[in-house]
Amino acid sequence: MSSFAFSFLNLDILKTVYPYILDGLWRTLLLAAAIVPASLLVGLLVACAGSFRHRALDIPLVIYVDFFRAFPPLVLLVFVYYALPYLGIELDTFGAVVLALTLTCSAYFGEVFRAGIESIPEGQIEASRATGLGRTQTLLHIVLPQAVRNMLPDLLSNVLETVKLTSLASVVTFPELLRMARMAQGNTLNATPLLAAALIYLVLLWPLVRLVSRQEQKALRRR
Amino acid sequence: MSEILFNFLNPAIVKAYWPALLEGLWVTAMLAFAVVCSGLAAGLALTCLRSLRILPVNFVIVALVDILRALPPLVVIIVVYFGLPFAGIRMSGFAASWLVLAAILAAFSEELFWAGVQAVPRGQWEAARASGLSFGQTMACVILPQALRMTVPPLTSRVIATIKNTALASTVAVPELLARASSALSESGNTTPLTMAAVGYLLILYPLVYYSRRLERRYAWKNK
Numbered sequence: 001m002s003s004f005a006f007s008f009l010n011l012d013i014l015k016t017v018y019p020y021i022l023d024g025l026w027r028t029l030l031l032a033a034a035i036v037p038a039s040l041l042v043g044l045l046v047a048c049a050g051s052f053r054h055r056a057l058d059i060p061l062v063i064y065v066d067f068f069r070a071f072p073p074l075v076l077l078v079f080v081y082y083a084l085p086y087l088g089i090e091l092d093t094f095g096a097v098v099l100a101l102t103l104t105c106s107a108y109f110g111e112v113f114r115a116g117i118e119s120i121p122e123g124q125i126e127a128s129r130a131t132g133l134g135r136t137q138t139l140l141h142i143v144l145p146q147a148v149r150n151m152l153p154d155l156l157s158n159v160l161e162t163v164k165l166t167s168l169a170s171v172v173t174f175p176e177l178l179r180m181a182r183m184a185q186g187n188t189l190n191a192t193p194l195l196a197a198a199l200i201y202l203v204l205l206w207p208l209v210r211l212v213s214r215q216e217q218k219a220l221r222r223r
Numbered sequence: 224m225s226e227i228l229f230n231f232l233n234p235a236i237v238k239a240y241w242p243a244l245l246e247g248l249w250v251t252a253m254l255a256f257a258v259v260c261s262g263l264a265a266g267l268a269l270t271c272l273r274s275l276r277i278l279p280v281n282f283v284i285v286a287l288v289d290i291l292r293a294l295p296p297l298v299v300i301i302v303v304y305f306g307l308p309f310a311g312i313r314m315s316g317f318a319a320s321w322l323v324l325a326a327i328l329a330a331f332s333e334e335l336f337w338a339g340v341q342a343v344p345r346g347q348w349e350a351a352r353a354s355g356l357s358f359g360q361t362m363a364c365v366i367l368p369q370a371l372r373m374t375v376p377p378l379t380s381r382v383i384a385t386i387k388n389t390a391l392a393s394t395v396a397v398p399e400l401l402a403r404a405s406s407a408l409s410e411s412g413n414t415t416p417l418t419m420a421a422v423g424y425l426l427i428l429y430p431l432v433y434y435s436r437r438l439e440r441r442y443a444w445k446n447k
Contacts, residue, residue, distance in 0.1 A: 007309035066436070070428040072387035075401055075421060083414040086230040115439075160292075161384075167295035171394055178298055182305070191306040198294060198302050205293040213289075216338065 010192040017184040017193050024180030025200055031097060031166040031176060036159055038102045043109025048139060050110075051117045061110075068107035074168050076100045081172040097169040105162045112154045116147030153215035160208045167201075177201070229413075236415035240407045244416065247403030248423045250317075254399060255386045255427070257321050262328025262385065263378075269329060270336035271362060284333070291330035297391050299323045304395040316395035324392075328385045335377050339370030379435040386428060400424065 050061045068076070077100040084091055091099065120143045128138045148155070170179035181197030273284050291299070304319040314322070343366050351361040393402035404420035 004310060008306070066429070066432050067425075069383070070425055070432040071421065072390040072401070072424055072428075074387075074390040074393070075417075075424055078401065078405065079414075079417050079421065082408060083231070083417055086414055087227065164295035167297045168391075170297070178295070178301065182301060185305060191302075191309040194302050194306045198298055201295060201298055202290060202293050206289060209289050209293045213334070216334075 007191050008195050010190055013188050013190045013192045014196060017188065018196075020180045020184055021177070021193060021196055021200070024175060024177035024197070027175060028166050028177040031094070031101075031169060031174075032163045034094075034098050035101045035105060035166065036162050038098065039105035039109050039162060040155075042102060042106035043111075044113055046106065046110035047113030047117055050114055051139060051143070052135065065107045065110050068104050069111070071104070073101060073104040073165055074171060076104060077168055077172060093169070093172055093174045096172065097166070097174055101162070101165050101168070105158065105165065108158050108161070109155070112151050112158055113147065115154070116151035117143055119150045120146055153212060153219050156208065156215060157212045160205060160212055163205060163208075164201075231414055231418050233413055233415040236407075236411055236413050237419060240403075240411070240416050241419065243403050243407060244400065244419050244423065247398060247400035247420070248427075250397065250399040251389055251401075251423070252427065254317065254320060254324075254389045254392060254397070258324040258328060258385060258389065259382055261321070262325040263332055263382075265325065265329035266332030266336055267367075269333040270340060273333070273337055274340055274362065274366075275358075288330040288333055291327050292334070296323060296327055296388050297394065299327070300391055300395055316392060316397040319395055320389070320392035320397055324385060324388055327388075328381065331381050332374075332378060335374040335381065336370060339372075339374040340366055342373055343369050376435065376438045379431070379438055383428060383431050383435060386431070387424075390424070 046061055046064065049057050077097065080091070080100040081093070081096045084096070117139075124142055124146075125138055128142045129135070133141065166176060167178045169176045170182065173179065175183075177197050177200060181193045184193035185191060269284055269288075273281050300320055300323045303323055304314070304316060307313070347365055347369075348361060351365040352358075356364065389399060390401045392399050393405065396402070400420050400423050404416040407416035408414060
């Protein structure tokens, strides 16, 4: 038992590595703060563009969404990181991670927003158009406020998934939480840093999981 | 233009590496199949256990599900593969990825199945039990057939996400598609293997995404 505590809950080791772990946590939060708003925005634009039902727009949008839903984010990230320089596009690691994960997550958010917009009855759109509001005004003032309320559980669960995805950045050597913990584990030959990182993720994300769970139950009861 | 073709679709590289990548695709497919089958089965088993409504058991299930939903899959894989050997538990990368991804799928599918079970009106339980069916019969013949139908669309997207996550196994030395492509990339100094891997993933996943889109259309919210 004491050897278990030595390898997994070693306070001495924690004391030496915690500045690195906190550094990693900070970069994880930075990634999330860049990727979540960016992919929400792109997803919203994709869904709004789709809501006009323009044939020339619809096909590329569906391809965009389906392609990034089918593509594993890690493969995309490796591709962006290693392949873009061959196309003459130089991105630092942070930029590559943000670009790859925004592409993936915006496709998911696009789907969520689309479903939300489609959940608004046609009659409301017709009524609002008949009272003289323009297409964009209808979208902004009538459709979106209701759509967002319908979609809140799915939006939240996608935010959760997005934050979890930032851990992939460790694969392309971006020094975020998981990467720092891995390096600390390698340097100290002790599993405590890994466990500490897992615990930080848990503390960070567990409230969001509870919230999503609650919202899902509520949505279910409303149906 | 020819430079782009040389770097991304180089016929010589395709010829040299396709056998290795095909093997990788096979490992990816096997891992995905194993994870999806065992994950869904475990999720269903947990749902049945939870519907017995034994308080301490349910508490453990909810806690476990919450933890597995909160932690990034890559973090769990790394902890299991690099951390557990410190406790004397050693497993191959394939076993670690399988175990972790299946456990995570089980957690998510338990939530979905349970939501489905709860959505079946209470009266159906009572009617089934009153007509003499046992608990197991009620569950298997009355509740689950209705509950499972409701969970099909969200479950499909969860299965797709799980299959995409098999790429994470490349970080713990499983020779699956992405790992093969990465080593081919560093061996040849050419990005064509990555393009090939991308095509491989799309071959597996695009039909599923297409199918899930049709499912969602069929089960779409009816405008009231």
